[in-house]
Amino acid sequence: DIQMTQSPSTLSASVGDRVTITCRASQSISSWLAWYQQKPGKAPKVLIYKASILESEVPSRFSGSGSGTEFTLTISSLQPVDFATYYCQQYNSYPPTFGQGTKVEIK
Amino acid sequence: EVQLVESGGGLVQPGGSLRLSCAASGFAFSSYEMNWVRQAPGKGLEWVAYIRSSGGIVFYADSVKGRFTISRDNAKNSLDLQMNSLRPEDTAVYYCARDRGYFDRNGYPMSLFDSWGLGTLVTVSS
Numbered sequence: 001d002i003q004m005t006q007s008p009s010t011l012s013a014s015v016g017d018r019v020t021i022t023c024r025a026s027q028s029i030s031s032w033l034a035w036y037q038q039k040p041g042k043a044p045k046v047l048i049y050k051a052s053i054l055e056s057e058v059p060s061r062f063s064g065s066g067s068g069t070e071f072t073l074t075i076s077s078l079q080p081v082d083f084a085t086y087y088c089q090q091y092n093s094y095p096p097t098f099g100q101g102t103k104v105e106i107k
Numbered sequence: 108e109v110q111l112v113e114s115g116g117g118l119v120q121p122g123g124s125l126r127l128s129c130a131a132s133g134f135a136f137s138s139y140e141m142n143w144v145r146q147a148p149g150k151g152l153e154w155v156a157y158i159r160s161s162g163g164i165v166f167y168a169d170s171v172k173g174r175f176t177i178s179r180d181n182a183k184n185s186l187d188l189q190m191n192s193l194r195p196e197d198t199a200v201y202y203c204a205r206d207r208g209y210f211d212r213n214g215y216p217m218s219l220f221d222s223w224g225l226g227t228l229v230t231v232s233s
Contacts, residue, residue, distance in 0.1 A: 092217065
Protein backbone atom coordinates (compact mmCIF):
# COMPACT_ATOMS: atom_id res chain seq x y z
CA ASP A 1 0.00 0.00 0.00
CA ILE A 2 1.13 3.58 -0.64
CA GLN A 3 1.80 5.45 2.61
CA MET A 4 0.87 9.12 2.79
CA THR A 5 2.63 11.32 5.35
CA GLN A 6 1.47 14.83 6.15
CA SER A 7 3.34 17.56 7.98
CA PRO A 8 2.86 19.22 10.28
CA SER A 9 0.29 17.27 12.33
CA THR A 10 -0.93 20.49 13.92
CA LEU A 11 -0.50 24.05 12.74
CA SER A 12 -1.34 27.19 14.74
CA ALA A 13 -2.05 30.24 12.64
CA SER A 14 -3.88 33.55 12.67
CA VAL A 15 -6.55 34.91 10.38
CA GLY A 16 -4.86 36.33 7.31
CA ASP A 17 -1.81 34.07 7.51
CA ARG A 18 -0.48 32.11 4.55
CA VAL A 19 -0.55 28.43 5.45
CA THR A 20 1.19 25.52 3.76
CA ILE A 21 0.65 21.81 4.44
CA THR A 22 2.90 19.15 2.95
CA CYS A 23 1.98 15.62 1.92
CA ARG A 24 4.52 12.98 0.90
CA ALA A 25 3.80 9.67 -0.80
CA SER A 26 5.91 6.57 -0.23
CA GLN A 27 6.15 6.09 -4.01
CA SER A 28 5.28 8.15 -7.06
CA ILE A 29 1.59 8.81 -7.54
CA SER A 30 1.97 11.15 -10.52
CA SER A 31 -0.63 13.88 -9.86
CA TRP A 32 -3.34 11.59 -8.51
CA LEU A 33 -3.75 13.40 -5.22
CA ALA A 34 -6.76 14.99 -3.54
CA TRP A 35 -7.09 17.28 -0.55
CA TYR A 36 -10.08 17.21 1.81
CA GLN A 37 -11.24 19.54 4.55
CA GLN A 38 -13.07 18.17 7.57
CA LYS A 39 -14.71 20.21 10.34
CA PRO A 40 -15.61 18.65 13.72
CA GLY A 41 -18.65 16.41 13.48
CA LYS A 42 -18.90 16.85 9.72
CA ALA A 43 -18.07 14.77 6.70
CA PRO A 44 -14.93 15.51 4.68
CA LYS A 45 -15.26 17.76 1.66
CA VAL A 46 -13.00 17.57 -1.37
CA LEU A 47 -11.12 20.81 -2.04
CA ILE A 48 -8.59 19.89 -4.71
CA TYR A 49 -8.06 16.95 -7.02
CA LYS A 50 -5.37 15.92 -9.47
CA ALA A 51 -2.97 17.78 -7.17
CA SER A 52 -3.91 21.27 -8.32
CA ILE A 53 -7.46 21.42 -9.70
CA LEU A 54 -9.88 23.31 -7.49
CA GLU A 55 -13.21 21.56 -6.90
CA SER A 56 -16.28 23.54 -7.91
CA GLU A 57 -17.21 26.34 -5.49
CA VAL A 58 -14.02 26.06 -3.45
CA PRO A 59 -12.59 29.52 -2.73
CA SER A 60 -9.57 30.55 -4.78
CA ARG A 61 -7.48 31.15 -1.64
CA PHE A 62 -6.94 27.36 -1.68
CA SER A 63 -4.32 26.01 -4.07
CA GLY A 64 -2.44 22.78 -4.54
CA SER A 65 0.82 21.88 -6.21
CA GLY A 66 3.26 19.02 -6.65
CA SER A 67 3.69 15.76 -8.48
CA GLY A 68 5.44 12.46 -7.97
CA THR A 69 5.90 12.10 -4.23
CA GLU A 70 5.70 15.62 -2.78
CA PHE A 71 2.64 17.84 -2.66
CA THR A 72 1.50 20.99 -0.92
CA LEU A 73 -1.81 22.59 -0.01
CA THR A 74 -1.64 26.36 0.44
CA ILE A 75 -4.23 28.69 1.91
CA SER A 76 -3.19 32.16 0.81
CA SER A 77 -5.03 34.12 3.50
CA LEU A 78 -6.53 32.04 6.30
CA GLN A 79 -10.17 32.79 7.07
CA PRO A 80 -12.11 31.88 10.24
CA VAL A 81 -14.05 29.19 8.35
CA ASP A 82 -10.80 27.50 7.35
CA PHE A 83 -9.95 26.24 10.83
CA ALA A 84 -10.37 22.51 10.30
CA THR A 85 -8.44 19.30 9.69
CA TYR A 86 -7.03 18.69 6.21
CA TYR A 87 -6.30 15.29 4.68
CA CYS A 88 -4.45 14.32 1.54
CA GLN A 89 -5.45 11.14 -0.33
CA GLN A 90 -3.78 9.28 -3.17
CA TYR A 91 -5.92 7.64 -5.82
CA ASN A 92 -3.12 6.43 -8.08
CA SER A 93 -3.50 2.82 -6.99
CA TYR A 94 -5.57 0.57 -4.76
CA PRO A 95 -6.17 0.75 -1.92
CA PRO A 96 -6.78 4.49 -1.80
CA THR A 97 -4.92 5.84 1.24
CA PHE A 98 -5.08 9.01 3.30
CA GLY A 99 -2.55 11.04 5.20
CA GLN A 100 -2.97 11.21 8.96
CA GLY A 101 -4.35 14.74 8.82
CA THR A 102 -3.21 18.27 9.66
CA LYS A 103 -5.24 20.21 12.17
CA VAL A 104 -5.21 23.97 11.56
CA GLU A 105 -5.84 25.73 14.86
CA ILE A 106 -6.36 29.34 15.86
CA LYS A 107 -3.19 30.92 17.21
CA GLU B 108 -28.41 18.29 -4.61
CA VAL B 109 -26.51 15.12 -3.84
CA GLN B 110 -27.64 13.51 -0.58
CA LEU B 111 -26.25 10.44 1.11
CA VAL B 112 -27.84 9.36 4.38
CA GLU B 113 -26.35 6.50 6.38
CA SER B 114 -28.22 4.44 8.95
CA GLY B 115 -27.89 1.24 10.94
CA GLY B 116 -25.06 2.10 13.30
CA GLY B 117 -25.13 1.25 16.98
CA LEU B 118 -23.54 -0.69 19.82
CA VAL B 119 -22.64 -4.30 19.13
CA GLN B 120 -20.63 -6.87 21.05
CA PRO B 121 -17.34 -8.25 19.68
CA GLY B 122 -18.07 -11.06 17.26
CA GLY B 123 -21.46 -9.62 16.44
CA SER B 124 -22.94 -8.36 13.19
CA LEU B 125 -24.42 -5.13 11.93
CA ARG B 126 -25.80 -3.97 8.59
CA LEU B 127 -25.32 -0.38 7.50
CA SER B 128 -27.37 1.29 4.79
CA CYS B 129 -26.94 4.44 2.73
CA ALA B 130 -29.87 6.09 0.99
CA ALA B 131 -28.84 8.12 -2.06
CA SER B 132 -30.73 10.91 -3.80
CA GLY B 133 -30.12 13.88 -6.07
CA PHE B 134 -28.05 12.04 -8.66
CA ALA B 135 -28.15 9.02 -10.99
CA PHE B 136 -27.12 6.48 -8.35
CA SER B 137 -26.94 3.54 -10.78
CA SER B 138 -24.26 5.35 -12.79
CA TYR B 139 -21.83 5.84 -9.93
CA GLU B 140 -19.33 3.67 -8.15
CA MET B 141 -19.70 3.87 -4.38
CA ASN B 142 -17.57 3.35 -1.29
CA TRP B 143 -17.58 3.03 2.46
CA VAL B 144 -14.91 5.01 4.35
CA ARG B 145 -14.51 4.93 8.12
CA GLN B 146 -12.99 7.11 10.81
CA ALA B 147 -12.14 5.78 14.27
CA PRO B 148 -12.77 8.24 17.11
CA GLY B 149 -10.16 10.99 17.00
CA LYS B 150 -8.34 9.27 14.15
CA GLY B 151 -7.87 9.67 10.40
CA LEU B 152 -9.77 8.32 7.42
CA GLU B 153 -9.61 4.71 6.21
CA TRP B 154 -11.17 3.42 2.99
CA VAL B 155 -13.15 0.23 3.65
CA ALA B 156 -14.91 -1.02 0.51
CA TYR B 157 -15.79 -0.19 -3.11
CA ILE B 158 -18.50 -1.37 -5.45
CA ARG B 159 -18.79 -0.82 -9.20
CA SER B 160 -21.93 0.92 -10.49
CA SER B 161 -23.34 -2.37 -11.75
CA GLY B 162 -22.50 -4.10 -8.49
CA GLY B 163 -20.44 -6.75 -10.27
CA ILE B 164 -17.01 -5.75 -8.98
CA VAL B 165 -16.08 -5.10 -5.36
CA PHE B 166 -12.86 -4.40 -3.46
CA TYR B 167 -12.12 -4.44 0.25
CA ALA B 168 -9.45 -3.17 2.60
CA ASP B 169 -7.32 -6.02 3.96
CA SER B 170 -8.52 -5.12 7.47
CA VAL B 171 -12.13 -6.10 6.64
CA LYS B 172 -11.73 -8.67 3.86
CA GLY B 173 -13.70 -11.83 4.57
CA ARG B 174 -15.79 -10.12 7.28
CA PHE B 175 -17.53 -7.24 5.48
CA THR B 176 -19.70 -7.37 2.36
CA ILE B 177 -20.63 -4.34 0.28
CA SER B 178 -23.75 -4.48 -1.90
CA ARG B 179 -26.16 -2.16 -3.67
CA ASP B 180 -29.73 -2.03 -4.96
CA ASN B 181 -29.85 0.36 -7.90
CA ALA B 182 -33.65 0.10 -8.08
CA LYS B 183 -33.87 1.45 -4.52
CA ASN B 184 -30.89 3.86 -4.74
CA SER B 185 -29.31 2.18 -1.74
CA LEU B 186 -25.90 0.98 -0.67
CA ASP B 187 -25.30 -1.52 2.14
CA LEU B 188 -22.42 -2.78 4.23
CA GLN B 189 -22.90 -6.10 6.02
CA MET B 190 -20.38 -6.32 8.85
CA ASN B 191 -19.75 -9.69 10.53
CA SER B 192 -17.28 -10.88 13.16
CA LEU B 193 -16.94 -7.33 14.42
CA ARG B 194 -13.89 -6.35 16.46
CA PRO B 195 -13.28 -3.43 18.82
CA GLU B 196 -10.96 -1.92 16.22
CA ASP B 197 -13.92 -1.65 13.83
CA THR B 198 -15.35 1.07 16.09
CA ALA B 199 -15.70 4.14 13.88
CA VAL B 200 -17.99 6.51 12.08
CA TYR B 201 -18.81 4.87 8.76
CA TYR B 202 -19.32 7.18 5.79
CA CYS B 203 -20.97 6.40 2.49
CA ALA B 204 -18.97 8.16 -0.24
CA ARG B 205 -19.62 8.63 -3.92
CA ASP B 206 -16.75 7.83 -6.28
CA ARG B 207 -15.72 10.29 -8.98
CA GLY B 208 -15.42 7.30 -11.29
CA TYR B 209 -11.89 7.49 -12.67
CA PHE B 210 -10.22 4.38 -14.05
CA ASP B 211 -6.65 3.70 -15.08
CA ARG B 212 -5.61 2.31 -18.44
CA ASN B 213 -6.16 -1.23 -17.18
CA GLY B 214 -9.71 -0.50 -16.05
CA TYR B 215 -8.75 -0.45 -12.39
CA PRO B 216 -10.58 2.16 -10.28
CA MET B 217 -8.87 5.33 -9.09
CA SER B 218 -11.14 6.32 -6.23
CA LEU B 219 -11.68 9.98 -5.44
CA PHE B 220 -14.56 10.64 -3.03
CA ASP B 221 -16.58 13.62 -4.22
CA SER B 222 -19.67 13.44 -1.98
CA TRP B 223 -20.04 12.08 1.52
CA GLY B 224 -22.86 11.36 3.91
CA LEU B 225 -22.85 12.51 7.52
CA GLY B 226 -21.87 9.06 8.75
CA THR B 227 -23.21 6.52 11.23
CA LEU B 228 -21.36 5.49 14.39
CA VAL B 229 -20.55 1.84 15.00
CA THR B 230 -19.30 0.92 18.46
CA VAL B 231 -17.96 -2.56 19.09
CA SER B 232 -17.67 -3.18 22.81
CA SER B 233 -18.72 -5.63 25.49
